[in-house]
Amino acid sequence: MFMAFGNVLGFAAGSYSSWYTIFPFTVTSSCSINCANLKSAFILDVSLLIITSCVSISSAQELPLSTGNGIMHSAEETQQQLNNDQEAFFFELFGSFRYLSMPVWIILIVTTFTWIGWFPFLLFDTDWMGREIYRGKPNVGKNYHTGVRMGALGLMLNSIVLGLTSVGIEKLCRKWGTGFLWGISNIFMSLCFIAMLVISFVSKNLQFPRDGLPPDGIVVSALIVFAVLGAPLAVTYSVPYAMVSTRAESLGLGQGLAMGVLNLAIVIPQVVLALHYSASLFKLLYLWEVDHGISYLEEEIHQLSLLQQSLPLSVG
Numbered sequence: 001m002f003m004a005f006g007n008v009l010g011f012a013a014g015s016y017s018s019w020y021t022i023f024p025f026t027v028t029s030s031c032s033i034n035c036a037n038l039k040s041a042f043i044l045d046v047s048l049l050i051i052t053s054c055v056s057i058s059s060a061q062e063l064p065l066s067t068g069n070g071i072m073h074s075a076e077e078t079q080q081q082l083n084n085d086q087e088a089f090f091f092e093l094f095g096s097f098r099y100l101s102m103p104v105w106i107i108l109i110v111t112t113f114t115w116i117g118w119f120p121f122l123l124f125d126t127d128w129m130g131r132e133i134y135r136g137k138p139n140v141g142k143n144y145h146t147g148v149r150m151g152a153l154g155l156m157l158n159s160i161v162l163g164l165t166s167v168g169i170e171k172l173c174r175k176w177g178t179g180f181l182w183g184i185s186n187i188f189m190s191l192c193f194i195a196m197l198v199i200s201f202v203s204k205n206l207q208f209p210r211d212g213l214p215p216d217g218i219v220v221s222a223l224i225v226f227a228v229l230g231a232p233l234a235v236t237y238s239v240p241y242a243m244v245s246t247r248a249e250s251l252g253l254g255q256g257l258a259m260g261v262l263n264l265a266i267v268i269p270q271v272v273l274a275l276h277y278s279a280s281l282f283k284l285l286y287l288w289e290v291d292h293g294i295s296y297l298e299e300e301i302h303q304l305s306l307l308q309q310s311l312p313l314s315v316g
Contacts, residue, residue, distance in 0.1 A: 007159035126151030154226030161230030
């Protein structure tokens with residue numbers, strides 16, 4: 001619930017297009033209004049992080065590490081104990097896979113494939129709105145940036161639905177069961193992604209008005225899909241953790257260890273997809289540089305041919 005509240009504020013800040021008026025010094029000759037808005041959002045983010053960190057540090061009264069009889073550890077003993085705890089933790093984390101039952105493995109596998117679907121959406125949802133719905137390009141015109149801000153608005157609606165859904169997840173789990181609820185949410189998530197493909201197809205084959213902006217129906221449809229995706233996202237954030245905790249407890253594993261194993265099932269596909277997207281990005285940049293170089297050479301050859309044609313013929 002609190003995470004959803006923070007997301008609402010963050011995405012609302014991303015959808016606001018006049019941050020440069022509050023921080024006018026961010027607008028420079030090399031940083032346009034869109035760049036200034038992004039820079040202002042970063043400044044606001046860093047300021048909030050510094051304030052909350054100072055409040056947390058000043059509020060939490062931590063005690064130094066000590067032995068059971070109250071004797072303080074030396075620096076070397078403390079470091080050695082931390083190293084031993086770290087080795088034991090990683091050994092238990094990776095060694096626990098041997099003791100996992102089949103239901104736990106199924107939860108981990110489903111979690112992995114679920115996040116393979118969620119991760120591209122969370123990365124490229126605003127870019128999808130700017131390119132596919134508004135038919136914009138990052139450095140050409142205002143359509144792309146308008147679409148990105150509209151995508152941030154959709155994510156804000158997504159977070160509102162996420163927060164409201166998280167309040168009723170416990171009752172739904174008691175009524176339908178955790179496994180059934182998780183399965184229904186994944187099916188609903190898939191239908192929403194299919195709806196995004198349909199909206200992209202309709203937008204691609206639709207004639208836009210003279211102002212170049214998409215019709216209101218297309219934008220509203222995309223915002224509705226963004227909003228309703230908050231419900232399955234709320235289930236993804238909570239139900240798998242509850243399921244793996246209950247099943248890991250019967251195996252004698254701690255809940256903290258179970259959370260670590262489940263987080264591995266989430267992080268590993270994200271790392272794989274991030275590496276794939278990075279490789280694709282570098283390939284696109286390389287192709288762009290090659291194409292740009294070829295275009296430059298063709299332009300130079302064309303200029304030389306025009307210059308040669310303009311020169312008078314020499315008389316032998």
